[in-house]
Amino acid sequence: MTSEDSVDALVDALIRNTFQVTAVLTRISAEHDLSLTQLRVLGILRDRRPRVTELAAYLGLDKSTMSGLIDRAERRGLLARGKNPHDGRAVDVFLTPAGHELTQRLFVECRHTLAPATDRLRPEQRAQLLELLEVLLEPADAD
Secondary structure: OOHHHHHHHHHHHHHHHHHHHHHHHHHHHHHOOOOHHHHHHHHHHOOOOOEHHHHHHHHOOOHHHHHHHHHHHHHOOOEEEEEOOOOOOOEEEEEOHHHHHHHHHHHHHHHHHHHHHHOOOOHHHHHHHHHHHHHHHOOHHHO
C-alpha cells in the first residue's frame, strides 16, 4: 500500500466512524427533543464557559443563529448567559444545573450506545486510540 493509499484509507475510516458516531448522536438528541447542533452545544459546555462569539465560531455558525439556539435552550432551562468574570463587556454561555444533569445523562447514553464498538478494544488499544485522536483534535497552529 502506498503512502497515498494509506492516507486515503485513514480518511475513509475517519469518515465512516464519523457517520457511525453522528448516527448515535442524532438518535439520542432526537429522543430528548434536541437538534444535533443543540446536543453539540451541550457537549461543548460540559467543561467550559465560552463567550457567545467563541461558541458560534467553534460551531461554524453566525452570531444570530447561535443566539437563537441559546434562546431556545434558555427557555428550556438548560443554558444561561452571564457576564464574563474577566471582561464585564463579554457575555459567556454556561450550563444551568438542569443542563449539567441532562448533559451527563446524554453522555452516559452515548457511552452505553457506543460500548459495543469501544468494548472490542483492549485497554491499551483504547489508550492508544485516545492519544492519536487527541493529536488529530489539536489545532493546526499548535505545532
